[in-house]
Amino acid sequence: xxxxxxxxxxxxxxxxxxxxxxxxxxxxxxxxxxxxxxxxxxxxxxxxxxxxxxxxxxxxxxxxxxxxxxxxxxxxxxxxxxxx
Numbered sequence: 001x002x003x004x005x006x007x008x009x010x011x012x013x014x015x016x017x018x019x020x021x022x023x024x025x026x027x028x029x030x031x032x033x034x035x036x037x038x039x040x041x042x043x044x045x046x047x048x049x050x051x052x053x054x055x056x057x058x059x060x061x062x063x064x065x066x067x068x069x070x071x072x073x074x075x076x077x078x079x080x081x082x083x084x
Contacts, residue, residue, distance in 0.1 A: 035048045056072035
């Protein structure tokens, strides 16, 4: 602790701020992108996960033949059918 005795408060806070900024840059650089490819669903969908919102998206062709992004909404299982 003798090394901190000769430092002013602002110098210690500056060192702490630099260390925290370095940690933020490291985490940001090594984090995956916002959209993560989660694999193929049913053999033809490209499925992506929006990591900021937790919503999954896939592509399909609309009536004009263009590829559009559609929100992936999974069906809620009917529990009454699964009861014995």
